[in-house]
Amino acid sequence: MVTRTRTRMRVGFMPVVLLLLSLAACSGDDNPDGEKSGTAMGADAFFGSFVGEVSGTEALVAVVAGPAEGEKGSGAVQIYLSDGSGLSEWFSGPISGDSFVAESDDGDAEMDGTLAADSVTGTVELPDGTTAEYRATPPSGAAGLYDLTISSAGELSGASAAGLGVTGQITLGEPGSGMLRLVDGKRLDFSVTQTPAGDLAHLRAGQVRLIVLSGGELRGMAKGQPSDAGSVDLLIQSA
Structure with a gap:
């Protein structure tokens, strides 16, 4: 470099x-x-x-x-x-x-x-x-960079950098899945892959960071809430 x-x-x-x-x-x-x-x-x-x-x-x-x-x-x-x-x-x-x-x-x-x-x-x-x-x-519709939180029950909430709110859910397991409900009414389904906890993108426990394009494509990552089984990182992409 x-x-x-x-x-x-x-x-x-x-x-x-x-x-x-x-x-x-x-x-x-x-x-x-x-x-x-x-x-x-x-x-x-x-x-x-x-x-x-x-x-x-x-x-x-x-x-x-x-x-x-x-x-x-x-x-x-x-x-x-x-x-x-x-x-x-x-x-x-x-x-x-x-x-x-x-x-x-x-x-x-x-x-x-x-x-x-x-x-x-x-x-x-x-x-x-x-x-x-x-x-x-510049993003149109509900596209943007989202900073969300995930509860221990898998509920998502938060907003984009432009202040657009979003809710959703993550279902864990292998393979896992999830859903975002955007402010414009669109529902985006995504897949979730677990990986051992690390320090990717320096997320805190319970934090989700997602990029959403105008066409609905998304990518991102989450750090799960700690549990008896330990913490996991979650890789997220469009289903």
Whole structure:
């Protein structure tokens, strides 16, 4: 992996969500079908949510760009990348003009990108050393990056980075299954695969992180609540 010198920025998911909601309320840039375009800050940087695919892989990517916590006039990105079958990376980094370089939390992957009002494009260097291109666009309908919680009974609840609520269920077992009920009324079914508990994407117990595309395709991961049998990680992808 190419070594670069950078300022490492860690900003929490929920603070960024609240800031993005504030920006959206001020800008009023939502169109009738729910699509959110990027919000310009200054001449170059665009803040907002973007989702898309990573070329040549099964991975989906979600980018959330917003003001850097505690640093007036600066921006930062948070990025989640998942293929639903073992690849699950959380990135963060500062925005410089309309571009960024972001490193994964465990330092084994890196992304760069260019922000515009209608897209984020760039490359990702994966943990195995391969490089792939990605493109993400503003989500429409109920698409987006979701941060959810899972109860001990398998009930899901939470919201996207744009504030869209969601509920659902996960049924454990081999193979497992689940269902999301989106704010637009769509129901998305998905498969669940258990894997021994680790530290993929640095999830806390009971946390679920999902990327949902406009067409209903989804990828993500969850960390189950501790039980007598111990904790498990759950790999999630469209059924």
